[in-house]
Amino acid sequence: MGRTSENRRAAMGLLRRNSASGTYFDNSRNLVEGRAEPRYILSMDIEETARCLEALGNATRLSIFRLLVRAGEGGLPVGEIQLRSQVARSTLSHHLHRLIAVGLVTQERKGTVLICRADFPAMRQTVGFLMDECCLDMRKESAA
Numbered sequence: 053m054g055r056t057s058e059n060r061r062a063a064m065g066l067l068r069r070n071s072a073s074g075t076y077f078d079n080s081r082n083l084v085e086g087r088a089e090p091r092y093i094l095s096m097d098i099e100e101t102a103r104c105l106e107a108l109g110n111a112t113r114l115s116i117f118r119l120l121v122r123a124g125e126g127g128l129p130v131g132e133i134q135l136r137s138q139v140a141r142s143t144l145s146h147h148l149h150r151l152i153a154v155g156l157v158t159q160e161r162k163g164t165v166l167i168c169r170a171d172f173p174a175m176r177q178t179v180g181f182l183m184d185e186c187c188l189d190m191r192k193e194s195a196a
Contacts, residue, residue, distance in 0.1 A: 096177050104178040107154045112139060113147045120157060120170040127160075127169030 108114050119136055120128060128136075134144050148168060151157040155174045160167045 101181045103154045127167045130166045
């Protein structure tokens, strides 16, 4: 991962420095020390999560994001996204900008081609925020 991408993710709060060891955690399936069950180390707050989920709350944006997730790390050129989604270019530009603004999608220019990629750590972090405390109250009740 490039230094610029790492700096951008750090600015967004997606990377957290462990002051004791100086290591970085990318918030994807890390274990918190002293706990038996796995937990995501989250620096994302409820407001950031709400913005990501709000962006995905639009059917067109969710469809575009799913295309990028299915494409994997290589991503897709904007033209290919437009062909597959059948969304007008101006509308597609608006929706991609919204996904980029919340940090779920990144863009990279390769010559004349603009490649869009799903930001998988950001996606895991958004889903992890919801999954982190799944059934926690139920587990507390059964332990009592």
